[in-house]
Each structure stands twice: as structure tokens, then as C-alpha cells.
Amino acid sequence: MLTYAIGDVHGRADLLARLLARIEEHRAGRQRRLVFLGDAIDRGSDSAGAVATLRDLQAREPDAVTCLMGNHEAMLLDAAAGTNRDLWRINGGGATLASYGAAHPGELPAEVVAWMGTLPTLHGDARRWYVHGGLDPACDAEGSDRETRLWMREPFLSSGRDFGRHVVHGHTPTRDGRPELLAHRTNLDTGAVFGGPLTAGVFTDEQGPPVEVLAVR
Incomplete structure (x- = not known):
């Protein structure tokens, strides 16, 4: 069994399609799981396409596909509920609205907003924790609250803490x-x-850290 964890897509549906094709080639018929680490939307030009791809994958393989909530999905949910709309817009929400042909958050497809509202903020398997932002070094993974899981950078990034399982995350773009x-x-x-x-990081059931990395441009 291989697990592929995919980093922040941010509306790059073109790269997502390319990476999924690369994953299919790489797995060569072996069983696989997919974990998307959140922030499928905003900033890029095709958030609607990226979300459609994730929803379709999850609908077809509910036991093999996990989609996490990122802070950008959380901001969209707030905006759709009528709060913090300016915060979402200045963080790339305008591109998401444009991809759906919507003038304001209230015009976003109800089924898309509902789907985002169901996304978990933490996923675990025997070897790893998967989270969008980070975990609180002062407590265990499951004790970290929603805001921490969505938004945390420091002190998580510099803590070096062992949470008992390898932590796989996104949120902070590498330079x-x-x-x-x-x-x-x-x-x-x-x-x-x-x-x-x-x-995408490639993980096995035998060890926590990735055994390989796949990347597309």
C-alpha cells in the first residue's frame, strides 16, 4: 500500500491533473491512498476545477481519498457565512469567485460550500499525522485545536517535537x-x-518519512 500526500494546490488544477497522472504511472497498479493537505483553492486561476477533481475522486473512492481542510477553505466558509469577507478576498478569494463565475461568496455553489464544511482538520494512519498547518508542541496531535491545525507556523516549525508519528503538512511554502x-x-x-x-510525498506502511517525492511543474 502506498500513500501519496499532496501539498497546497491553490487553484492550479492543471498541475493537479499532471500530478495525479504521475501518481497513477508511479503506483503501477499497486494499491494507493491519496491525502490532500488542504488549500485546494484561492490565488490560482482554476479553484473550481481543482475542487471538482477532489470531490470526484472522493466520491468514487471514499475509503482511499482524504481531503483535509486548509486555512483557505476555512476562510471561504467564513465568507460564505457572511463574516471576514475582506480577509478572504485579500488572500486570493477573488480568484476563487471568478473561477465559479460568482460576484460574491453567497453565489458560490451550495454543494461546494457544504462539502468544504465536512472536511477534517486532522487525519492519521499507523505511521503519520496529516495536517494542513501544524500542531501545538505543547500538546499531542489530537489535542491541537482547529485554529492551530489550520494556521500554525511557529512554534511548530522550529520545535522539532516528535508527536509519536511523522507529521506531514503544507501551509508554509518552501523558498x-x-x-x-x-x-x-x-x-x-x-x-x-x-x-x-x-x-506529492510517497509513503509506505513500513516507515513514517517519505520514501520518494514526486513533483510536477
């Missing part, structure tokens, strides 16, 4: 377009929407 591979955590946000690649 060199390469994933950050450390003893206790892997950062797969390689800045796809800023000109970097879209990256």
Missing part, C-alpha cells in the same frame, strides 16, 4: 521549491501557485 524533509515532519507545500512545483 527553494523543494519539500522540507526532517526527522519528525515533512512539509509538502513547494509553492505551486508562486511558480514552484506541485509536490
